[in-house]
Amino acid sequence: MDFISDELERFKGRGLLRGLRLLEGEQSSRVRIDGRDVILLSSNNYLGLASHPKVKERAIDAIKRYGCGAGASRLISGNMELHEELEKRIAEFKNTEAALIFNSGYTANIGVIAALCNKCDIVISDRLNHASIIDGSMISRAKTKRYPHKDIYALERALSSSSDYRRRLIVTDGIFSMDGDIAPLPDIVRLAERYSAFLMVDDAHATGVLGEGGRGTGEYFGIEEGIDIQMGTLGKAIGGFGAYIAGEKRLIDLLINKCRSFIYTTGLPPSVLASSLAALDILEEDGHDMRRRLWRNARYLRDGLIRLGFNTMGSETQIIPVLIGDSATTVKISEMLFEEGIYVQGIRPPTVPEGSSRLRITPMATHSIDDLSNALEAFEKVARCYRFSENPI
């Protein structure tokens, strides 16, 4: 087993060793991490729903009524009332014929791509798509073509040179998870139609967040009809856990029959489903206000960071990267901010391309402007060190 120590040493030597941090208490915009009270700027709980009193209450009620576990996979005896209620609710929310719940976004992506494509097909994928899309493409054994980030011309070249494949699946993140920019969906939909390809959009970070009703990137651009397969997660802005695929009923029927990551796993527990149902109720009532606060906070923070001279890459959403470059420096800056009471996680390869290590900053709707101005002060302090030291950081 010595190879394990060797491998860990190699991670360490390259500034890429990862470790877990302990968050005490419940999820909130201010938390205690590793024994220190900090402003949390590294959570995908964008609207603060993870610990909303009504969400907690509904989850507790569901446990009292339905117990804790689903006991089996959905196709055996684990398909309970709340699974069907949530699926119906998501289909309404997304304006689609049907929806299917998955145990996580990761398992949705790996299963769905493999259920729809095999070695006769090609998956055409943005280079910065989430790891679960890359893994799903690999599992499917389809030919995979990754085009440069948001490069519509490269996408068109990939489409025009792939007419020999049986099926062509274009897949893209809606909001890119490490860059915070938005896919050029109107152009992608147009190309999918012109070349008879089908289109899957991963709205993990856009669900509950983008669009007038929080329905995601399709709504934001007014092109929901053009997206064949809409995936979203329930663990980020929705504040719970799990994921969904929304689309035509025949798509959902096929997935129930064929998608291995749906079939061969235990159904989500009732309390988890109830929390998503409660979160969707709250979104319907207060979503507009919550999103307004989230966008206000994101704009305040991004403008402040740019004013301090940081490079926020192409961020146009609540995900605000600050490009650092080198992995070890990124870790050091993240530690300096932590000492100042600001928790911002550094993101390193292989999550992002080599040489593009960054801080990934995510404000929440529940942060006050005070929280964010405190954070900007800490960033200013760090920027001063970083710029004026002989030996940066």
Ligand SMILES: *Cc1c(COP(=O)(O)O)cnc(C)c1O
């Ligand atoms: C987080 C994320 C996923 C995975 O979703 P989980 O529910 O956390 O497994 C998939 N795709 C993207 C783009 C993500 O950011």
